Amino acid sequence: MKIVIVGAGIGGLAAALSLEAAGFRDIEIHERSSEIRGLGVGLNLLPHAIRELTELGLDDRIRALGVAPATLSYLTRHGQLIWSEPRGVAAGYRWPQLSVHRGRLQLALRDAVIERLGEVIHLGSRLVDVRPAGDREVARFENRDGSTADVEADVLIGADGIHSALRALRYPEEGAPPWSGLTLWRGVTVVPDFLDGRTMIMAGDPEQKFVAYPLASEPGDEGIRVNFIAERRQAGSADADWNRAVDPAPIARLFDGWSYDWLDIPSVIARAEQILEYPMVDRDPLPRWTFGRTTLLGDAAHAMYPNGSNGGSQAILDARTLAFHLATTPDTDAALAAYEQARRPAMTDLLASTRATGPELVMQLARERAPEGFADVHDVIPAEELEEVANGYKRAAGFHPSTLNERASLSVVRA
Ligand SMILES: Cc1cc2nc3c(=O)[nH]c(=O)nc-3n(C[C@H](O)[C@H](O)[C@H](O)COP(=O)(O)OP(=O)(O)OC[C@H]3O[C@@H](n4cnc5c(N)ncnc54)[C@H](O)[C@@H]3O)c2cc1C
Structure with missing residues (x-):
């Protein structure tokens, strides 16, 4: 069976x-960029994704790239603690959460692909069209020089990101990703040690927020390498x-005035090596991912706001689930349908959770009830209310540790 993957991002x-x-052995990846440069800043891999990477035998190289956050703390814009919770192994998962540099993760996955499958990544090859040919698909790729090449596949996987060409061919009326009105600025700064070096913080409220978490240090770093996302509602x-x-x-x-005795947010932002601006966009849920022998995966299928750290993690889960069904269901059409059934409804629900305030509701409550701060958080939000949020x-997102710990493995070998 020949499988063609569009996009050499995390999902592809x-x-x-x-x-x-x-x-499976007959696999090709087509990537529009002429080089995989390992772009981006930080990205969080949830325990769900670390389980899959571990079962793919990649845990040593992936864990070496990251820092496992042990705590997530929600704070007011004045730096007062609202709520804190354990993450990863400390929260009862058998696998850690890992904060990694997106580009380093992509390069590590690319190296593993080349080691295991050889030179199967075709660079500078952009999907421009697909047409069915019997029960196969013919994908047309445009090269950098403008020439085109047709490639036949038994299965074509669109892992081509939020601006997916395959998705646009299936939903030509869809247009640009919808914008929430928030703008995100992402960057990396080396700061003096803060907290325990393994805490992820979210400070502020739904109108303006600052998120930061440590990344693995690099040679010469004096302090902690911190990935941050500053976010604000404004025209942009x-x-x-x-x-x-x-x-x-x-x-x-x-962020003037957002200075705490353990972290000075304006200076973290001002000293960043580079700031990347990105609108808070996602994609509406789709009624269907699979058409003939083509299907969608990762951001192409369900791009989400980054607030739940789901982008990379869910793409990896899609990948493992798709391989599981293709290997265990003899009929390819039935396998693609089983993949979509296993993933699409769950991603539709998760998309809705990321659009709602989710666990960040505690920040909104603190701002509404005590805009100037509080003496004791429980005076404004009772402990039971914090826990319930x-x-x-x-519960709603299916992230309970026992759900993951007890689920059967997706590792299979094709009959
Ligand atoms: C340059 C870049 C930087 C990013 N930085 C961050 C970050 O800092 N933090 C974060 O949380 N997330 C970041 N993301 C998004 C994050 O990687 C995804 O949300 C998540 O990993 C899901 O991965 P994916 O494989 O579905 O999509 P992506 O990782 O976006 O990969 C899609 C791939 O498809 C390729 N492609 C697109 N169109 C075509 C086409 N027509 N033909 C062939 N190939 C095509 C793209 O070049 C890309 O390599 C970034 C994505 C990109 C592309």
């Missing part, structure tokens, strides 16, 4: 590795370009 590379582990561009660099100084000024989200 994870799909190739999952298919290889499940016994809704053009979702992952690589738009902007001047840090005006962004730092938006946190647990309600985990």
Whole structure:
């Protein structure tokens, strides 16, 4: 069976590795960029994704890239603690959560693909069209010089990100990703040690927020390498370009006064090596991912707001689930249908949770009830209410540790 994957991002590379582990060998990846440069800043892999990477035999190299956050703390914009909860192993999962540099993760997955499958990644090859040919698909790719090549596949997987060409061919009326009105600025700064070095913080409220978590240090770092996302509702561009660099100084000024004795947020922003601006966009849920022998995976299928740390993690889960069904269901159409049934309804629900405030509701409550701060958080939000917000989200999103710990493995070898 020949399988063609469109896109060598996190999802496409994870799909190739999952298919290889499940016994498929005839796999090609087509990537529009002429080079995989390992772009981006930080990304969180939830325990669900670390389980899949571990079962793919990649845990040593992936864990070496990251820091496992042990705590997530929600704070007011004045730096007062509202709610804190354990993460990863400390929260009862058998696998850690891992904060990694997106580009390093992508390069590590690419290296693993080349080691296991050989030179199967075709760079500078952009999907422009697909047409059915019997029960196969013919994908047309455009090369950098404008020439085109047709490639036949038994299965074509669109892992081509939030601006997916395959999705646009299936839903030509859809247009640009809808914008929430929030703008995100992402960056990395080396700061003096803060908290225990393994705490992820979210400070502020739904109108303006600052999220930070430690990343693995690099040679020469004096302190902790911190990935941050500063976020604010304001007029701006809704053009979702992952690589738009902007001047840090005006962004730092938006956070004047957000200085705590353990972290000075304006200076974290001002000293960033680079700031990337990105609108808070996602995609509406789709009624269908699979058409003929083509299907969607990762952001192409269900791009979400980054607030739940789900982008990379859910793409990896898609990849493993798709490989599982292709390997265990003899009929390919039935396998694609089983993949979609296993993943699409769950992703529709998760999309809705990420659009709602979710666990960040505690920040909104603190702002509404005590805009100038409080002496004791329980004077403004009772302990039971705080717990209910946190647990309600985990239940709704299916993130309870026992759900993951007890689920059967997706590792299979094709008959
Ligand atoms: C440059 C870049 C930087 C990012 N930085 C961050 C970050 O800092 N933090 C974060 O949380 N998330 C970031 N993301 C998004 C994150 O990688 C995804 O949300 C998540 O990992 C899901 O991965 P994916 O494989 O579905 O999509 P992506 O990782 O976006 O990968 C899609 C791939 O498909 C390729 N592609 C697109 N169109 C075509 C086409 N027509 N033909 C062939 N190939 C095509 C793209 O070049 C890309 O390599 C970034 C994505 C990109 C592309």
